[in-house]
Amino acid sequence: MIRNAVPESASGLRPASAYFVVASVLCIVAGWVAWIALGGEPWGGFRPTREQDPPPEYTICDRSGRPLAAFVQRLDLTLSPRAMWQAHTPETIVLGLARAFGASTSAQKMLERMMPDAKQGVVRTSWKLDTDQARALDLFLRRGGVDPESLPNPIRGMWIERADPKSNAQSYTLVWQPLTALSKQVRESHLKRQAKNPLRWSRELADGIAQALYGEAAIRPGQDEKQLEKQRARIWEGLMPTRFVAAMPDFDATRAPEVWALLNDEHVASHQMSIERGRNRRYPLGPMRVLGGRGFVDRKLAEQRALASFGVDASALATAEQRSAFIVSLSADDRRRLEVATWKQLAEPEAIVGLELVCDQLLRGEAWNGLEREAASYEFFRHRPIRQVARGQGSQARSYYIDSRAASDTPRVVTTLDARLQVEVGRQLDKVMERSKPALAMAMVIDVESGDVLAVDSREAYPFGGFAPTTHSYTPGSTTKVIVMASALEQGVIHPSDIIDVGHGEYHVPGSSRIIHEAERPGRSGRITAAECLAFSLNAGLVQIGFKLEPEVLRGYFRKLHYAELPHSGFPGERPGTLPPLPWKKSGTWASVCFGHEYLTTMWQQGAALAAVIRGGVWKPLRLIDRVEQNSAHWDLPFAAGERVFSAKTCETVREMMMLGAREGTGSGVASPAKFPGAIVGTKTGTAEKVPNEICLHVELAHQAWHAKQGTSCNKRCRAKLSGSARVHPTCYTSSMVIFGRREDGGRELMVYVVVDDKTSGERYGSAAAGPAAAAILREALGLSAFMQPLVDVDPNGFVPSTLPSNSEHGIQAIPTLGKAR
Amino acid sequence: MIRAALVLLLCGLTLVLGLFTTVVQNANHARAAELSILQRQWEMREAANAQASTLTQAHLPGVRNMPLDPKRQRKELELRKQDTTLAQAKVVAQ
Numbered sequence: 022m023i024r025n026a027v028p029e030s031a032s033g034l035r036p037a038s039a040y041f042v043v044a045s046v047l048c049i050v051a052g053w054v055a056w057i058a059l060g061g062e063p064w065g066g067f068r069p070t071r072e073q074d075p076p077p078e079y080t081i082c083d084r085s086g087r088p089l090a091a092f093v094q095r096l097d098l099t100l101s102p103r104a105m106w107q108a109h110t111p112e113t114i115v116l117g118l119a120r121a122f123g124a125s126t127s128a129q130k131m132l133e134r135m136m137p138d139a140k141q142g143v144v145r146t147s148w149k150l151d152t153d154q155a156r157a158l159d160l161f162l163r164r165g166g167v168d169p170e171s172l173p174n175p176i177r178g179m180w181i182e183r184a185d186p187k188s189n190a191q192s193y194t195l196v197w198q199p200l201t202a203l204s205k206q207v208r209e210s211h212l213k214r215q216a217k218n219p220l221r222w223s224r225e226l227a228d229g230i231a232q233a234l235y236g237e238a239a240i241r242p243g244q245d246e247k248q249l250e251k252q253r254a255r256i257w258e259g260l261m262p263t264r265f266v267a268a269m270p271d272f273d274a275t276r277a278p279e280v281w282a283l284l285n286d287e288h289v290a291s292h293q294m295s296i297e298r299g300r301n302r303r304y305p306l307g308p309m310r311v312l313g314g315r316g317f318v319d320r321k322l323a324e325q326r327a328l329a330s331f332g333v334d335a336s337a338l339a340t341a342e343q344r345s346a347f348i349v350s351l352s353a354d355d356r357r358r359l360e361v362a363t364w365k366q367l368a369e370p371e372a373i374v375g376l377e378l379v380c381d382q383l384l385r386g387e388a389w390n391g392l393e394r395e396a397a398s399y400e401f402f403r404h405r406p407i408r409q410v411a412r413g414q415g416s417q418a419r420s421y422y423i424d425s426r427a428a429s430d431t432p433r434v435v436t437t438l439d440a441r442l443q444v445e446v447g448r449q450l451d452k453v454m455e456r457s458k459p460a461l462a463m464a465m466v467i468d469v470e471s472g473d474v475l476a477v478d479s480r481e482a483y484p485f486g487g488f489a490p491t492t493h494s495y496t497p498g499s500t501t502k503v504i505v506m507a508s509a510l511e512q513g514v515i516h517p518s519d520i521i522d523v524g525h526g527e528y529h530v531p532g533s534s535r536i537i538h539e540a541e542r543p544g545r546s547g548r549i550t551a552a553e554c555l556a557f558s559l560n561a562g563l564v565q566i567g568f569k570l571e572p573e574v575l576r577g578y579f580r581k582l583h584y585a586e587l588p589h590s591g592f593p594g595e596r597p598g599t600l601p602p603l604p605w606k607k608s609g610t611w612a613s614v615c616f617g618h619e620y621l622t623t624m625w626q627q628g629a630a631l632a633a634v635i636r637g638g639v640w641k642p643l644r645l646i647d648r649v650e651q652n653s654a655h656w657d658l659p660f661a662a663g664e665r666v667f668s669a670k671t672c673e674t675v676r677e678m679m680m681l682g683a684r685e686g687t688g689s690g691v692a693s694p695a696k697f698p699g700a701i702v703g704t705k706t707g708t709a710e711k712v713p714n715e716i717c718l719h720v721e722l723a724h725q726a727w728h729a730k731q732g733t734s735c736n737k738r739c740r741a742k743l744s745g746s747a748r749v750h751p752t753c754y755t756s757s758m759v760i761f762g763r764r765e766d767g768g769r770e771l772m773v774y775v776v777v778d779d780k781t782s783g784e785r786y787g788s789a790a791a792g793p794a795a796a797a798i799l800r801e802a803l804g805l806s807a808f809m810q811p812l813v814d815v816d817p818n819g820f821v822p823s824t825l826p827s828n829s830e831h832g833i834q835a836i837p838t839l840g841k842a843r
Numbered sequence: 844m845i846r847a848a849l850v851l852l853l854c855g856l857t858l859v860l861g862l863f864t865t866v867v868q869n870a871n872h873a874r875a876a877e878l879s880i881l882q883r884q885w886e887m888r889e890a891a892n893a894q895a896s897t898l899t900q901a902h903l904p905g906v907r908n909m910p911l912d913p914k915r916q917r918k919e920l921e922l923r924k925q926d927t928t929l930a931q932a933k934v935v936a937q
Binding site for chain 1: 857886924
């Protein structure tokens, strides 16, 4: 009975089955929702757009984490003039943007940037019209439409001119003023419907021009829509040829929200105008030679790298012919891919010189593969909502957020540089360049104990390739006497109190006709102690001391100090310098080396060697990179093990001699105890005169700069010719000074080394040309001055006594002035 | 009767779920559009912040900040040189 009472369903299914089907659907939907909510992939029925920044590279910081070189985000306002001005009124957009950018940009300037085809607001098309076409187009422009029945309503801002004004040829062209022709007034005076729609007006213009130009062959509205669009595109290509322009590259980012709001309000589509993101390598403390820079590779290298990325052995295709032959043998598809890869290499700036390159190469090493390099990305879906189309707002697609990921923390390469000191070193070198007008000036500050380079910089009077402290070889002169003296003391062939006869400014090398003169004003003459020989930098004394050592031994010490070998600083193009091979002739190389002649060194090598003696005899390579940091982790770079060259006792003796030099000797003019109150200071000066066949640096650098401009290089013959060329002044000198010091109340010991090569103004002596800069840098480094100004004692209230006259009338004894904070 | 009530309930639930899904989807749509706008604005503010923070982090106490743009940096360096020359001139005059 019950069975009979159950009605039959139309589908033949029992109600329970329907219940089951509906429940299943519900379960599936619920399950799907739960899966998505728990992190499952959403349905991929649409294609999301993904924008991705380049992956983070590295920031170069000073020892306290202050950025010296960093990538900084940049915003560019880019547009397609052709697409933009078809759909928008120039006046509205330009005025709006000028308002958004504020006082920094005028509307006129803005317009010029956004209409690159226009010269003084007028675009001259490249069309060459014959008489009939010109007449038809002129008629259209005068009548203001294609309808012969309508009343004439000329289109303002468009007219016909001769294609070549200087020629009588019957060739014409269309000239137009976009600001007028696309203005609201002109548009509204011509459009009967949708008068507020600029796109409608630009289409009418294009259709009218096409009908005038092509006559019966023109496609008219209502005909094939696709062909009509193509025809309009062709006309606009002639009216506004430029497809892409960065109107405001790297604009002030604080203005961006206002600009973006304007683009949104005006319904500007992304293909018409957009704010693009990019990044710039920036040097917030200014350019520094030590940092180097980034640049672009040449086509040859880019092609080689592109080939390598395709797995082709680039060394097998070294010549241009080999590469061309290989490229021709590729399929069209592979050729295109190779071209794209080559352009990618050409377009991407990369570290090419200086610390930038050192850090780049360091982080490319396998050891650093573990650093996070996640690029920032933004995923969104762009489409046109149906309701917008229904409202007639269909031209602008909307973007919908899907996902975004922040970039991983940019790795920081922490250097040993002290930014403040580095800036002050730069300022001092600028002063040296101004005062002495040398071809080249270099300075470095070293933490004696660790070998850390706290500051290093150079200034050149000519364009100079590479980083001078590691690439410029020079004759060091008398600062070498420190090493000769240390070698002699170490060998026990001399004692500080030994008496040496240095004569009176000249020394006759025994057994030869060579006479050695003193470079600097001899502060002592006759019979003096060995210590005074170094303190007063007497060539005669040091030559006699050097003669007490066998050349093999003396050269051996130089080799132990790593002269004549690459210093492996990491800087590109570093030079090893030269050390003459044995045997050394007594009247020649042997004597010359004793006062720093006949061998070449770089500042990097000389600085490391001098620091080794001042340190106590242990040579250490100079260190410029301390650690790499990311997030909260840091990885210290290992310190190189030191190599003992001299005993601590020897070096202590040399240090005392250098301190005597600062007190009484050649350094006393700039480093006397009165000038360094509360500090222990030692100096050694150097003045090397270039020998007659040596090329003056001014001549050499000017010549190299000329070659670089011509794209050539100076060969052996060219160099031989150059060595005979006239000097800019009768004698050329390399002046230098090394100064070390520490505060009596403790703290680190520092060494400053300044080299001034081929100065053309002022005194030649190392103490005069390089000394003031070296002493000023050391004072600053030891905290004895701030910003190169002497420190002023302040009273407990933070005031300094005023130099103003007292005002007894008001009972005021002195007007307090604020002291400088120290 | 119970069966009919159950079926009715199920149909009602289905409708409610459908309606709810529509509301959720619509809200998601609006939120995604709003988020996209916020994302763009955030990007722009991030760029401004990055520029400002680089300058701030690099600031040397007692030294005027250097602009980030290389062209403006060159102008600033020229100005600083002139400042130095003027300071020296004052010292000489005194």
